[in-house]
Amino acid sequence: KAGVTQTPRYLIKTRGQQVTLSCSPISGHRSVSWYQQTPGQGLQFLFEYFSETQRNKGNFPGRFSGRQFSNSRSEMNVSTLELGDSALYLCASSHDRGERKQYFGPGTRLTVT
C-alpha cells in the first residue's frame, strides 16, 4: 500500500495570508490526525478526524481548522498566518478511531515570512 502523502511538501507564505495543507491517508484508513512540529515545542497535537467529523482537538487557536472528506482525505487550514506558525505539519493516519498505531506522512514544511 502507498504510504501517507502530504502536499505540498514545502510552502512559503507571508504573515496575514492563509494556507491549506492536504493529507491523503493510507488506503482503508479512516482516521487522520494532524500535528505541528517545532524545535521548541516538539510535536503538538492539532486535531483528529474520523468519518468526516472532528473527534478530538488540541490547544490551538481557532485560526487552525481542518476537515475530512468522504474518501478520508483531510485538509487543514491556517488563517491569518503568524511568524510563529512556521513549522513542520505532520499528518498521521490509522485504520480506525482510537487505533493508536499511526502511520505518519513526510510532512509539509511551512515557512511564514
Place this chain on the structure above:
Amino acid sequence: AQRVTQPEKLLSVFKGAPVELKCNYSYSGSPELFWYVQYSRQRLQLLLRHISRESIKGFTADLNKGETSFHLKKPFAQEEDSAMYYCALSGRGGDDKIIFGKGTRLHILP
C-alpha cells in the same frame, strides 16, 4: 495534566554500550505508552507500544506505574540506532489524543 517528559535532549553512547532513553509521564488514569523513532530523512514511525510487550530492533521498554516511567533500553547500541526518539502517551479510550515528549536525539559513537 497529561505530560510526557524526556529529560535528555541529546544522548551520546558508544557502539556496543547499553542505551537507556528516559521517559517520565503524568497522567491521571491508565495510559497507553509508546516509543516513536525518526531516522535521518525518514518518517516518524512507531517503534513499540507497552501493551504489545515486544522487542523491536533489540529495544524494550517497561511501564513502571510506580515511578510513572517508560524508559527505552537496548543492551548493545548499534550505529544504525542513531535517530530521534519520541516517547508518547495516550489514554485508553478512543477519544484521547496522543501527547508526545520533546524527543531525545540518540547519537551512537563509533
